[in-house]
Amino acid sequence: MTEEAEKTRFQTISVPDAEVAEWYAVGWSYVGMDDSSPDHSVIAWELGGPIVAPFSEAMRIAEANAALGGNR
Numbered sequence: 039m040t041e042e043a044e045k046t047r048f049q050t051i052s053v054p055d056a057e058v059a060e061w062y063a064v065g066w067s068y069v070g071m072d073d074s075s076p077d078h079s080v081i082a083w084e085l086g087g088p089i090v091a092p093f094s095e096a097m098r099i100a101e102a103n104a105a106l107g108g109n110r
Contacts, residue, residue: 049083060092 052072053061058079062068065085072078083089 049089050080052078052080055079057092064090064092 050069052075055077058068058081061081065083066081067084069080069082072080
């Protein structure tokens, strides 16, 4: 398998570096730095089955803040 095919074999997403540990705790694997987005890392879902996302108070606040249009 080529390196490019290996990179796209699993579901991958880019997340803020500060959230990598939360994603890792629910089964995601660290792939590397996201060269296209500062302070972000690429993670991969390799477990099969339904994909899960972490739920934390900090993430919930960030999502609510974004929905309100930023820093208010």
